[in-house]
Amino acid sequence: MKINTFHLFTLLFALLMILGTGCDLYEQDEYRELVQIESYLVAGRQLPVVRITRTLPIDVEYTFESAALSGAIVSITLxxxxxxxxEVxxxxxxxxxxxYIPQDDTHIVEARRSYRIDVTFSNRDEQLSAVTTVPDQxxxxxDVRESVVYQSDEQLEIVxxxxxQTQNQNVFVFDALALNPTPESLTPFYLAAVNDGDAxxxxxxxxSSGxxxxGNFDIMADGTIFLNFPWIGAAFYGETTVVTNSVDRNVAELLRSQEVQLGGSTLSPGEIPNLRYNIDGGIGVFGSISSDSVVTNFLRP
Known part of the structure; x- marks a missing residue:
């Protein structure tokens, strides 16, 4: 069943969590305070909030309030x-x-257009900028099936x-938002994680599917894109909103480098790189997303 509401909270919350712990991902004997930007354009939505903070040493507990910076002069340019x-x-x-919030609340983010963010300060010397190209809507x-048997041979199909294309390749992320999550409705993998105290x-x-x-989806001769929702994305049985997100290069590179940080690599600890940021003059992410959502029901086998 198709729905009109865009649910972006999972992906954006995941990105905020990555960035919120970013100060822990630098060698502490090389620590220096850096300015961090967080903002995500969403095709078809109003201009986003911009969050501006500073990194904190590893021995200081991170909260947004303690890291937040005042005195920023911010603009986004189409x-x-x-x-x-x-347009500025x-x-x-x-x-x-x-x-920081846009003075103009009428502009709707345009798919396939590039936007630049510029940040300077009245009370600091840093100058930051970044560019994102919004994925096509x-x-x-x-007609997505109203119900799918969990881990059956027939996966949930999204066309x-x-x-x-606005980058070298399309990159997608699925988000699954359980509409009635209960302990009894957890699927086996996630039930084990909760029972073992790991989560x-x-x-x-x-x-999120990651x-x-x-290499993991098909582009048909007519240009339509055929994806299978991976079962690992279904944490609960029952009615679920499944969100398909097309992400820009900046978001994709941040998530990809985060996967390496969290163990998705054969590199030894000394070889694992820092997170990849797209901000000139600082760290963080200025990225963009386009999304569409459906609802289905994951049934027990």
Missing amino acids: LDENGGTA FPYESGAATGI ISVIN LAPTV EIEDFFSN LINE
Whole structure:
């Protein structure tokens, strides 16, 4: 069943958690304070909030409030096809320190367009900038089954309308948001994790598939994109909102490097690189996403 609401909370929350712990991912004998930007454009939505913080030493407990920075001068610029300025959107301080909101709440983020963020300060010397190209708007066009038997041979199939590619390859992330999560409805893998004390049930209320690259989906002759929702993404039996996200290069590189940090690599600890950021003059992410959502029911075998 197709729904109109875009549920982006899982992916964006995951990214915020990555960035919130970013100060732990630097060698501490080389620690220096860095400015961090967090902002995500979503195709078809209003301009986003921008969060600006500083990194903290490893021996200081991280909270957004303690890391938040005031005095930032923020703007997001819509670029023309030659990289020049098409329109500038100034930002202003929000209700909380470190939160910056657009003065113009009418602009709708345009798919397949590039945007640049610029940040300077009235009370610091740093100058930061970054560019993102918003993925083409995706749309689920098949009649998604209202129910699917968990781990059956027939996976949940998602077919997307043809899109214009804005990077070398399309990269997707599925999010599964359980609509009635209970301990009794956990699927076996996640039930074991909770029972073993390795996780809390709340960790799986919304669950991400990780990156899905072109080797894991098919592009048909007519340009439609055929994806199978991976069973590892289903943490609960029952009614679930399944969100398909097309992510830009900046978000993809951050998630990919995070997978390496968390053990998805054969590299030894001394060889594992820091997270990959796209911010000139600082760290963080200025990225973009397009999404569409459906609802299905994962049935017990």
